[in-house]
Amino acid sequence: MSGFTAVLPDEQMRALGFTDHREGRWYLCRRVGSDTTLNISINKTSGLWREDVLNELFGQPEFYDSMREPHRTDIRGTIDAIVTGLAAAGVMVTVNHDAYRLPAS
Numbered sequence: 001m002s003g004f005t006a007v008l009p010d011e012q013m014r015a016l017g018f019t020d021h022r023e024g025r026w027y028l029c030r031r032v033g034s035d036t037t038l039n040i041s042i043n044k045t046s047g048l049w050r051e052d053v054l055n056e057l058f059g060q061p062e063f064y065d066s067m068r069e070p071h072r073t074d075i076r077g078t079i080d081a082i083v084t085g086l087a088a089a090g091v092m093v094t095v096n097h098d099a100y101r102l103p104a105s
Contacts, residue, residue, distance in 0.1 A: 001099060002050045005092040007042060016089055020044070032078040033071065036062045040086075040093055049093050053079065053100055065101035 007013070007026070018026040018040075026042040035057045042049040053075075055062040064075040079095050086093055 001094060001096045002048060003092075003094070004047045005042060005049050006090050007044055007047050008090055012089065013091075016086060016091065018042070030082055032082070033062070033064065033075045036064060036075060038079055038082055038095070042091075042093075051093060051095055053095065061100060063100050063102045065097050 008016075010020075013020070013026050016028070017030070018028045020026055024044050026040075026044060028038075028040040030038045032038045032053065035055055037054050037056055039052045039054060040049060041051075053062050053064065054060065062075075064072055066072075067075070076097055079097075083093060083095055
C-alpha cells in the first residue's frame, strides 16, 4: 500500500527510528514477528510512502493474515501499535492487513 504523509523534521524522524542512509528517503524497519518485519519507506520531498511486511528468511511478502492463531493476531497487533505510534507523532501511514492474505486457490 502507499499514500502520502507529512515528513517531520530530521530530528523527529530519527527519534521515531527512521534512517536516511539512502539519499532522499526515510526508512523504518521494525520486527513484528520472529522472522517478519514491517518496512516503511518515505520520499523526503513528496511524502509518498510505501509499506511492506516481509518474511526476512525468504525476502518476500509475509502472508501473515493466513497464519494460524496466535501468530496472525500477534503480528497484526504489533503492526497496529507501530502505525498508531507513528500517527500520534504525525506520520500517517497505514497497513492493509488483507493485502497479506494468501489468495484463495
